[in-house]
Amino acid sequence: xxxxxxxxxxxxxxxxxxxxxxxxxxxxxxxxxxxxxxxxxxxxxxxxxxxxxxxxxxxxxxxxxxxxxxxxxxxxxxxxxxxxxxxxxxxxxxxxxxxxxxxxxxxxxxxxxxxxxxxxxxxxxxxxxxxxxxxxxxxxxxxxxxxxxxxxxxxxxxxxxxxxxxxxxxxxxxxxxxxxxxxxxxxxxxxxxxxxxxxxxxxxxxxxxxxxxxxxxxxxxxxxxxxxxxxxxxxxxxxxxxxxxxxxxxxxxxxxxxxxxxxxxxxxxxxxxxxxxxxxxxxxxxxxxxxxxxxxxxxxxxxxxxxxxxxxxxxxxxxxxxxxxxxxxxxxxxxxxxxxxxxxxxxxxxxxxxxxxxxxxxxxxxxxxxxxxxxxxxxxxxxxxxxxxxxxxxxxxxxxxxxxxxxxxxxxxxxxxxxxxxxxxxxxxxxxxxxxxxxxxxxxxxxxxxxxxxxxxxxxxxxxxxxxxxxxxxxxxxxxxxxxxxxxxxxxxxxxxxxxxxxxxxxxxxxxxxxxxxxxxxxxxxxxxxxxxxxxxxxxxxxxxxxxxxxxxxxxxxxxxxxxxxxxxxxxxxxxxxxxxxxxxxxxxxxxxxxxxxxxxxxxxxxxxxxxxxxxxxxxxxxxxxxxxxxxxxxxxxxxxxxxxxxxxxxxxxxxxxxxxxxxxxxxxxxxxxxxxxxxxxxxxxxxxxxxxxxx
Numbered sequence: 197x198x199x200x201x202x203x204x205x206x207x208x209x210x211x212x213x214x215x216x217x218x219x220x221x222x223x224x225x226x227x228x229x230x231x232x233x234x235x236x237x238x239x240x241x242x243x244x245x246x247x248x249x250x251x252x253x254x255x256x257x258x259x260x261x262x263x264x265x266x267x268x269x270x271x272x273x274x275x276x277x278x279x280x281x282x283x284x285x286x287x288x289x290x291x292x293x294x295x296x297x298x299x300x301x302x303x304x305x306x307x308x309x310x311x312x313x314x315x316x317x318x319x320x321x322x323x324x325x326x327x328x329x330x331x332x333x334x335x336x337x338x339x340x341x342x343x344x345x346x347x348x349x350x351x352x353x354x355x356x357x358x359x360x361x362x363x364x365x366x367x368x369x370x371x372x373x374x375x376x377x378x379x380x381x382x383x384x385x386x387x388x389x390x391x392x393x394x395x396x397x398x399x400x401x402x403x404x405x406x407x408x409x410x411x412x413x414x415x416x417x418x419x420x421x422x423x424x425x426x427x428x429x430x431x432x433x434x435x436x437x438x439x440x441x442x443x444x445x446x447x448x449x450x451x452x453x454x455x456x457x458x459x460x461x462x463x464x465x466x467x468x469x470x471x472x473x474x475x476x477x478x479x480x481x482x483x484x485x486x487x488x489x490x491x492x493x494x495x496x497x498x499x500x501x502x503x504x505x506x507x508x509x510x511x512x513x514x515x516x517x518x519x520x521x522x523x524x525x526x527x528x529x530x531x532x533x534x535x536x537x538x539x540x541x542x543x544x545x546x547x548x549x550x551x552x553x554x555x556x557x558x559x560x561x562x563x564x565x566x567x568x569x570x571x572x573x574x575x576x577x578x579x580x581x582x583x584x585x586x587x588x589x590x591x592x593x594x595x596x597x598x599x600x601x602x603x604x605x606x607x608x609x610x611x612x613x614x615x616x617x618x619x620x621x622x623x624x625x626x627x628x629x630x631x632x633x634x635x636x637x638x639x640x641x642x643x644x645x646x647x648x649x650x651x652x653x654x655x656x657x658x659x660x661x662x663x664x665x666x667x668x669x670x671x672x673x674x675x676x677x678x679x680x681x682x683x684x685x686x687x688x689x690x691x692x693x694x695x696x697x698x699x700x701x702x703x704x705x706x707x708x709x710x711x712x713x714x715x716x717x718x719x720x721x722x723x724x725x726x727x728x729x730x731x732x733x734x735x736x737x738x739x740x741x742x743x744x745x746x747x748x749x750x751x752x753x754x755x756x757x758x759x760x761x762x763x764x765x766x767x768x769x770x771x772x773x774x775x776x777x778x779x780x781x782x783x784x785x786x787x788x789x790x791x792x793x794x795x796x797x798x799x800x801x802x803x804x805x806x807x808x809x810x811x812x813x814x815x816x817x818x819x820x821x822x823x824x825x826x827x828x829x830x831x832x833x834x835x836x837x838x839x840x841x842x843x844x845x846x847x848x849x850x851x852x853x854x855x856x857x858x859x860x861x862x863x864x865x866x867x868x869x870x871x872x873x874x875x876x877x878x879x880x881x882x883x884x885x886x887x888x889x890x891x892x
Contacts, residue, residue, distance in 0.1 A: 212364055215240050216371045223375065224382040233372050234264040237338060240368065244342035247318060250376065251335050252276065258337060260314045275313055288325065292337055297326035297362040297369070300339075326366040328373035335376035338369040398426070412547040416448030419515065419540040424450060426536075427501070427529040429517040431494060434540075435466060437473045437504075437511045444470050444514055451518075456493050467491030469502045469514045476511050478503040478530055482523040494518070501525040505537040507545050515540070570639070570655035574604050574617070581649065590633060590655065616641045617653060630658070638662060676722045683722075687715050725855065737780035737866050741890045744777055744816060745770050748807055751788040759796050759805070766792070768807040774816060776890040779867045784887075787863040790856045791820045791883055799824035799880075815869075815886045823880040832875060836861040 219236035223229045234246040245265040249258040259276040262269065289310060291298045300323040302315050309315070315323075321341050328336040343361060420432045431451030435444035444466040446457040460466050467489045472479055481500040484490040490500065497518040505513035515537055517525065564571050564584040570591070573582040580599050588595055591611060599607055608614040612631040620627035620643035627643040638658040646652055690711050694700075700708070748770050759766050777784065788807075795805045799822045808819045827835060836857050864871045867887055875881035 212240050213367045213371050216368050220375045224379055226379040229379050230261045234262050243340050247339040249337040292327040295327050295329050297366040324365050326369035328369045330373040330377035335373050415543045415547050420450045426532050430520050432517045435514050444473050469516045472502040473511050473514045476504050480525050496520050498522045499524040503533050503537055505541045507541045572653040574651040576650045578604050672725055676726055742777040742779050742781045744774050754789050755792045762801040765804040770809045778888045778890045783863050787860055790860050795822035817886045821882040826877040826879050827875040
């Protein structure tokens with residue numbers, strides 16, 4: 197049927213665009229969109245046929261995707277035109293590239309034309325075409341034919357009519373271009389979302405598998421398996437990095453005919469992987485033949501990827517992937533392997549910590565098995581966590597029974613150890629006790645609370661210690677007795693010498709005085725040794741009500757003669773209202789005599805010593821202050837150690853055994869008091885002794 201030019205309704209392009217937008221403006225699914233576009237365009241133009249060419253994924257290729265003619269819609273597959281392979285470009289394709297609509301006369305189309313595969317599917321008539329573009333990108337081409345009056349020869353149509361039709365089709369094509377661009381963006385976003393979801397699911401599964409494994413070989417195997425699965429690599433290996441030697445040591449591999457460690461041992465270094473470990477920077481090598489550092493583990497490999505595995509900015513390992521294909525690895529692969537390596541680093545760390553903990557536990561168990569002391573570890577739930585062989589032997593438990601996990605009350609039901617544990621757990625503090633197993637088998641029991649574990653019970657056999665203490669006590673007793681006798685003899689002969697030779701000169705008298713002084717020092721040393729021996733034998737003190745005023749007065753009277761020989765003054769300031777002390781008066785006098793005697797001994801002639809006292813809460817603090825030579829910070833740390841003496845030029849001529857302050861410390865501890873000091877070289881020393889007061 198023929199139409200006259202005048203009968204063709206030239207639509208308003210804006211109305212046509214609005215009408216098309218109503219059809220396809222909200223569609224974002226590509227498959228539905230390419231079906232709807234020709235239908236909508238045909239309905240608007242009232243033509244008999246519309247075809248849609250869609251730009252393919254490949255560059256410079258158009259595909260005939262949908263064709264509608266006389267209301268009959270069909271999809272066309274595998275029909276397209278590739279216009280990027282030839283040097284010469286047809287005017288029609290060039291016009292599309294320039295975003296210009298134009299006419300195609302299919303009646304005279306050249307068979308060699310790039311568009312001939314597409315035009316063969318269309319009627320041999322005049323076809324109006326317009327490119328569907330968006331943001332300067334060609335997304336497709338809209339073809340329309342048999343428009344009203346379009347069956348007339350082109351020469352019969354006025355230029356105005358043709359131009360109007362092309363303008364109208366061009367306007368519609370722009371709407372189509374925007375719709376196709378949106379659909380492609382949506383599809384790309386959808387694919388990215390699917391890819392991210394797939395990757396997240398994969399990483400979640402990797403997390404589960406890696407975190408469930410505490411063996412290094414399993415962690416390595418899983419890491420390589422996932423890396424190869426994602427990148428489609430043909431082989432992979434992982435190497436541990438030694439920070440000390442800066443060398444890599446391959447520990448696991450997949451896909452190689454020979455183990456990487458065997459091949460890498462033939463070379464001086466580990467090639468690209470070594471470089472990555474040193475620089476802490478991942479590398480993709482598209483062609484390994486171009487890299488001079490490449491070490492061929494397998495001659496069939498063509499491309500390479502190495503990425504460092506870091507923990508707290510330290511390289512702990514390097515993951516290496518290889519492929520038989522050139523340029524096999526992409527930035528996407530690298531990004532995934534980076535995420536995988538981060539997870540592998542945590543898993544490797546956990547596996548190493550577990551291996552270290554297991555090794556330390558085995559070492560600890562070996563040590564505990566070897567030591568003679570009884571060791572029992574109790575959890576917060578009062579169940580046994582650890583018990584060594586000595587404990588099983590001493591407590592007479594069955595050696596073939598497993599006690600870990602059992603309640604301590606079940607295992608040690610009738611044992612005095614349970615009573616000690618109960619006392620310690622009730623007070624929530626360290627308890628030191630002594631118990632006896634079997635006849636004459638004393639043990640020292642220490643129960644120590646531990647925040648993370650619970651309680652640690654250590655029992656030490658005191659039999660040998662008691663025997664040694666007795667031997668020591670016997671030795672000191674015999675020694676002191678044997679020493680006292682010659683001292684008395686020497687002293688007697690010196691006295692006879694003074695009586696028989698009254699006219700001795702001054703030098704002789706000075707020598708005799710020195711003999712007396714040495715004898716006194718020896719006597720004092722013997723007494724101190726006896727006192728220490730008695731204290732080591734755990735002597736008991738008799739606590740009573742002790743007047744602090746009378747105590748200090750007795751001490752001053754005891755020390756005054758020695759102080760006067762050095763022209764020294766001893767002052768005291770003891771308030772009368774101070775309450776009495778709780779303690780053994782004889783031992784307290786001994787304590788302060790040693791302290792004040794020490795102050796006099798280490799203070800130059802003409803100096804002074806002050807004894808001060810004050811009440812602090814439920815205690816009385818006594819301070820013995822001198823202006824002597826002072827004690828250095830290093831010496832202060834060991835001042836109460838047995839036989840320790842300050843070794844300085846100022847002390848070379850001062851006699852002493854180094855047991856006086858040790859005795860003072862033991863006496864303070866026996867009275868449940870505290871002792872401390874403050875001192876500066878050349879400025880003197882102050883000792884602080886805090887003792888409990890008597891409560892009626």
